[in-house]
Amino acid sequence: MSMKASCKFISAIALLSLVACGDDSSSNSTNDEPESSSDQAVDPSSSETDPAKMFNVRVPNQESYVCESPIMETSETIAEHDIICTFKHGKLDGFIYMQGTPTSCSGFMQKFPVIENPKIQLYVNGAEAKVSETAYDWGGNHHVDEISFVYDGKKYAYNHSSMGFGWRPCQEMDCMKVYSANGELIEDGCGLDRTIPIVCNVVDKDGKFGTFEDNFRVCEGDDRLTGETQPDDE
Numbered sequence: 001m002s003m004k005a006s007c008k009f010i011s012a013i014a015l016l017s018l019v020a021c022g023d024d025s026s027s028n029s030t031n032d033e034p035e036s037s038s039d040q041a042v043d044p045s046s047s048e049t050d051p052a053k054m055f056n057v058r059v060p061n062q063e064s065y066v067c068e069s070p071i072m073e074t075s076e077t078i079a080e081h082d083i084i085c086t087f088k089h090g091k092l093d094g095f096i097y098m099q100g101t102p103t104s105c106s107g108f109m110q111k112f113p114v115i116e117n118p119k120i121q122l123y124v125n126g127a128e129a130k131v132s133e134t135a136y137d138w139g140g141n142h143h144v145d146e147i148s149f150v151y152d153g154k155k156y157a158y159n160h161s162s163m164g165f166g167w168r169p170c171q172e173m174d175c176m177k178v179y180s181a182n183g184e185l186i187e188d189g190c191g192l193d194r195t196i197p198i199v200c201n202v203v204d205k206d207g208k209f210g211t212f213e214d215n216f217r218v219c220e221g222d223d224r225l226t227g228e229t230q231p232d233d234e
Helices: 003-039
Strands: 066-071 074-078 081-089 094-100 104-106 110-113 118-123 127-129 132-137 146-151 154-159 175-179 183-189 200-202
Touching: 003 183, 066 146, 066 200, 081 154, 081 175, 094 132, 094 146
Parallel strands: none
Antiparallel strands: 066 074, 081 094, 081 200, 094 118, 104 110, 118 127, 132 146, 146 154, 154 175, 175 183
């Protein structure tokens, strides 16, 4: 074989090798793309929508405070009282988590905790938000409780829209009222029409809580069912 023919033969082999390598590279790139896309998939049930991931939920201490009763000559242990609720108002959507640590107690026959300056965390539209003026009122012997805090210049107060016999609620807080910075009521979402519904769950002794499905019901004995106004007797 002449030198010229040998060079042509080698060039042809080199060209075929380059084509083959290019095909392999293209093929590998195509096969890798689906795996990369799958690895980057985002789980919609992330910390933005799951309170269990959103908050560091504690296991409430069941013997957080010892309440003495000098008159009855007895003592009673009181547990921490933690609550997680939805937060929905207009375009605002999220959750609040209250850690209620008793600082004293009240009540005569039945003792209940007095919780001053509870720790309240708010997540709204996927981000943690700053709150102030946090408060929790147990609501007397009938436990008509209320959570309140200030966020973005407004005060939000969680309460009850339905009362049963003896002016007692039959479920956890289910509605919200909105006040201006100076305390003026802007929107009462706790009326008969319950225009600002929320769902609350008390954290149990194991640090667990229920779902946030809205299973609100009008309490048995509610005056809208009986046609009678119940006395505010606590």
